[in-house]
Amino acid sequence: MISFSNVGFTQETFPLDTTYNLKSVYKKIKKNYPFISYVAPRNYENVIEIKEIVYKNSKERKLYLDAYYKNNKERNPADVIIHGGGWSSGNKSQMEYFSKELASKGYSCFNIEFRLSGESQYPAAIHDVKNAIQFIKKKAREYNVDSSKVAVLGCSSGGQMAALIGTTNGNSDHEENNKQNNKISAAVNAIIDIDGILAFKHPESIEGVVAGYWLGGGYEEIPDVWEKASPLHHTDKNTPPILYINSSITRFHAGREDMIAILNKNNIYSEVKTISDSPHSFWFFNPWFDETIV
Numbered sequence: 001m002i003s004f005s006n007v008g009f010t011q012e013t014f015p016l017d018t019t020y021n022l023k024s025v026y027k028k029i030k031k032n033y034p035f036i037s038y039v040a041p042r043n044y045e046n047v048i049e050i051k052e053i054v055y056k057n058s059k060e061r062k063l064y065l066d067a068y069y070k071n072n073k074e075r076n077p078a079d080v081i082i083h084g085g086g087w088s089s090g091n092k093s094q095m096e097y098f099s100k101e102l103a104s105k106g107y108s109c110f111n112i113e114f115r116l117s118g119e120s121q122y123p124a125a126i127h128d129v130k131n132a133i134q135f136i137k138k139k140a141r142e143y144n145v146d147s148s149k150v151a152v153l154g155c156s157s158g159g160q161m162a163a164l165i166g167t168t169n170g171n172s173d174h175e176e177n178n179k180q181n182n183k184i185s186a187a188v189n190a191i192i193d194i195d196g197i198l199a200f201k202h203p204e205s206i207e208g209v210v211a212g213y214w215l216g217g218g219y220e221e222i223p224d225v226w227e228k229a230s231p232l233h234h235t236d237k238n239t240p241p242i243l244y245i246n247s248s249i250t251r252f253h254a255g256r257e258d259m260i261a262i263l264n265k266n267n268i269y270s271e272v273k274t275i276s277d278s279p280h281s282f283w284f285f286n287p288w289f290d291e292t293i294v
Helices: 020-030 092-104 124-138 159-169 209-215 223-228 256-265 290-292
Strands: 004-008 013-017 047-059 062-070 076-082 110-112 145-155 188-195 242-246 270-272
Touching: 047 076, 062 092, 062 124, 076 092, 076 124, 076 159, 076 242, 092 110, 092 290, 110 124, 110 270, 124 159, 124 242, 145 159, 159 188, 209 223, 256 270
Parallel strands: 076 110, 076 145, 145 188, 188 242, 242 270
Antiparallel strands: 004 013, 047 062, 062 110
16 A cells, blocks of 8 residues: 655645655565564764755755765765665665765765656656766765766666666756756766666566556557666667676566676676575665675
């Protein structure tokens, strides 16, 4: 059952799906993995946290990001982090512990809020995250970012989005025409896809209603959109290096091997890290959290 609450903004009210949260995921996973546990809070004195930073201010509403970065004078590689939730649920705060841990190791991390499918369908969320990347590059000095080393990292549906964002570097169809940001590139230098599909329509994929809700219809109705939203169909000689971190569940890396074949043909680095005997959403819990970060 989907639980909704009404969230109002200046010009519209839309349903917010809150079903994908740590408590619900924990309850679901624990049935088959009774040994799991929540990750305990870890506070690092050398990590600065700044939350609710406005990165996009449109007529409809504001969008926010949370920043976590090492308190040093060095320019760090940046990780732009996209939460999961089937494109319709989840929120940036779910990735807080994940980002803190990465920041403690010398990365500047940014958890991104973006418009979910209940508010706006594809490609709005892709535009939002690319706007966030432009904002982060613009503020690189402020957040200790090396703007030549920006990776996009996503989990589950966020992994699919991360792969699409990386494979569409410079693609005007997936970038918003925004005069304020047009002078700043939204391109990324690396992709980290954590259990996110690479193709919506594929022999290994079983995507259906949830994907259709985000994409604006079923495959039979709009096959061109389903293909256009699939990172596999944009993979070419310009795709940045990619790290796949996966569970052993095939459906959550649909299209991966086909994508790797294209990358190999173009001499582009890729690596697969499989977390053995793990469920989807493994990155939230012990005993898989630290292994995912490493």
